[in-house]
Amino acid sequence: MPDIRARRRTFRIGDIEENMSSSDLLDIPAIDALLERFRSRQQVQEDLASTTTEFAVDQPNVLCPEALQSMGVRLRMVADRMASDLSATLRSQMSCVVADFSLVRMRSVVDRLSDRCCVIELGVKELGLPAFLSIGTKTAGSIIDRLVGGTGECEALERDLTAIEQRVVGDVVNPVIEAYQSVMSGVAQLTMAWRQFIGSKEQMHAFPPTELFLAANFETKVEGGLEWSFEFLLPIADLTKAIERSASIPVQPVEVAQDQRQGLKRVLCDVVVGSSVEIGKADVSLRDVANLAPGDIIVLDSKPGQLLEFKIGGKPKYSGTLGRCDENMGFKVAKQLSDKAAQQSNKGSGG
Numbered sequence: 001m002p003d004i005r006a007r008r009r010t011f012r013i014g015d016i017e018e019n020m021s022s023s024d025l026l027d028i029p030a031i032d033a034l035l036e037r038f039r040s041r042q043q044v045q046e047d048l049a050s051t052t053t054e055f056a057v058d059q060p061n062v063l064c065p066e067a068l069q070s071m072g073v074r075l076r077m078v079a080d081r082m083a084s085d086l087s088a089t090l091r092s093q094m095s096c097v098v099a100d101f102s103l104v105r106m107r108s109v110v111d112r113l114s115d116r117c118c119v120i121e122l123g124v125k126e127l128g129l130p131a132f133l134s135i136g137t138k139t140a141g142s143i144i145d146r147l148v149g150g151t152g153e154c155e156a157l158e159r160d161l162t163a164i165e166q167r168v169v170g171d172v173v174n175p176v177i178e179a180y181q182s183v184m185s186g187v188a189q190l191t192m193a194w195r196q197f198i199g200s201k202e203q204m205h206a207f208p209p210t211e212l213f214l215a216a217n218f219e220t221k222v223e224g225g226l227e228w229s230f231e232f233l234l235p236i237a238d239l240t241k242a243i244e245r246s247a248s249i250p251v252q253p254v255e256v257a258q259d260q261r262q263g264l265k266r267v268l269c270d271v272v273v274g275s276s277v278e279i280g281k282a283d284v285s286l287r288d289v290a291n292l293a294p295g296d297i298i299v300l301d302s303k304p305g306q307l308l309e310f311k312i313g314g315k316p317k318y319s320g321t322l323g324r325c326d327e328n329m330g331f332k333v334a335k336q337l338s339d340k341a342a343q344q345s346n347k348g349s350g351g
Contacts, residue, residue, distance in 0.1 A: 062103065062212065062236070062240055063103070063236075063240065063243060063244070064244065064247070066247045066248075067243050067244050067246075067247040069247070070243075070246060070247040071101070071187075071214065071243060071247075072098070072101065074183055074184065074186060074187065075098045075101055075216050076097075076098055077183045078098075078179050078180050078183045078184075078216070078218075078232075079096040079097055079098050079218055080096070081179035081182065081183055082096045082175065082176050082179045082180075082218060082220070082230075083095050083096040083220070085175035085176075085178065085179055086172065086175055086176070086220065088175075089171070089172065089175050090146070090147075090172070090222070092222060092223040092224075093223040094220055094221065094222050094223065095220070095221045096218055096219070096220045096221075097218070097219055098216060098217070098218060099217040099218065099219045099229075100216075100217050101214065101215060101216040101217065102214075102215055103212055103213070103214060103215070103236070104212070104213055104215045105209065105210055105211065105212060105213075106204075106207050106208060106209050106210065106211045106213065107209035107210065109132075109134075109204070109213065109215065109233060110201060110204045110205060110209070113134075113201045113204060114137070114201065115200065115201050115202075116137055116156075116157070116158055116159075116199065116200060116201075117134070117137065117198065117199065117200065117201055117204070118134070118135040118136070118137050118139075118140040118157070118161070118169070118197075118198075118199065119132055119133070119134045119135070119197075119198040119199075119204065120132065120133040120134075120135070120173060120194060120195075120196075120197055120198070121195040121196045121197075121198055122177065122192045122193065122194060122195060123192070123193045123194075123195040124190055124191065124192055124235075125190075125191040125192075125193070126188065126189065126190055126191060126238075127190070127235055127238050127239070128235075128237075128238065129207075129208075129211060129235040129237070130195060130207075130235070131192060131232070131233060131234050131235060132213075132232075132233040133173060133176065133177065133230060133231070133232055133233070134230070134231040134232075134233065135169070135173065135228075135229070135230060135231075136156070136228075136229045137156040137157045137158070138154075138155065138156040138157075139228040139229050139230070140157055140161065140169055141154045141155065141156060141157040142154055142226055142228060143168065143169055143172050143228065144161075144165050144168050144169065146222070146226070147168050147171065147172070148168070151224065152222065152224065152226045153226070160199045161197065161199065166197050170194065173230070174194075176218075176230055176232075177192055177194075180192075180232055184234075186246060187239070187242050187243055187246040188239055188242040188246075211235055211237065212235070212236055212237060213233040213234060213235055213236065214233070214234045214236050215231060215232070215233050216231065216232045216234075217229065217230075217231050218230045218231070218232070273312055273313055274312075274313060274314075275310065275311060275312045275313075276310075276311050276314075277308055277309070277310050277311070277322065277331050278308065278309050278311065279300065279302060279308055279322070280300030280301050280302035281300065281301050281302075282298050282299060282300050282301065284298065305321070307319040307320060307321060307334055308320065308321065308322060308331075309337070310331055310333065316337050317336065317337055318333045318334075318335065318336050318337060319333075319334050319335055319337055320332045320333040320334040320335075321334065
């Protein structure tokens with residue numbers, strides 16, 4: 001190939017001719033060095049622009065401060081509801097708090113995930129995009145170990161969950177989903193349904209990276225010293241107006257108190273109480289007691305076929321009859337005793 005620098009070339013600029021010799025040409029290595037400097041500087045600018053953009057988009061001003069404050073109150077209600085529902089499900093004392101909440105893009109959510117993750121995709125009928133419930137891999141392992149009879153103390157999972165393990169995790173997170181959906185009905189009616197279980201970071205790249213989510217982190221303490229973490233991600237593109245409207249109607253203390261009472265009721269419903277059936281009474285002297293022997297019959301004050309009392313915590317609550325249920329004795333409820341009847345019964349029995 002001929003050396004282009006050894007040739008004379010003629011250029012016409014308007015009516016002017018300029019003859020350029022090899023001494024007028026730029027040196028090729030110098031051009032390459034200049035281009036390399038340009039590329040390096042451009043890369044630095046792109047990196048800086050990306051960082052700046054990240055800061056700008058992860059805290060967008062799409063919600064007014066009042067709306068964010070209102071959502072904070074509702075998220076705390078979700079935490080209270082979660083604690084009571086999980087306590088009832090696991091029959092164990094639990095507490096739950098909102099660690100933090102913010103507006104983030106999907107790419108930021110994905111960036112902080114490890115290669116192995118535990119994320120549940122939730123279809124939301126009323127929205128065009130799904131919601132997500134992210135569970136720490138250590139939390140998932142602890143849930144599985146706890147529900148199969150272990151202590152819950154285990155390392156983070158580094159493998160895919162089996163179908164049975166996914167169902168076990170589902171038994172625990174379903175109350176979490178229901179609590180979130182119920183409390184958020186004050187903002188918008190949302191119908192959430194389990195769509196799929198996502199076990200790797202790579203799968204999360206399938207979702208729009210710039211989509212905006214309300215991310216709420218819940219920290220749960222379980223009886224026995226266990227700590228579980230849940231992150232709920234709700235797409236808000238179609239909810240901003242509803243959230244703004246809900247902020248104009250502050251969450252009333254009565255509403256919070258009612259939700260707490262409902263939570264307490266759900267916990268109390270699983271408390272085990274003692275109960276008994278009294279079939280009759282008899283006055284027996286110490287002489288008779290001292291002389292009791294096998295085969296002796298003690299005459300009770302109740303009549304055959306008479307309604308007996310079913311007592312809860314030592315107090316008469318129902319009346320009914322004894323019978324047989326398979327190989328055990330059973331009690332058939334006939335009616336509920338009124339407070340007045342229960343008090344009379346207690347007086348008659350010396351209670």
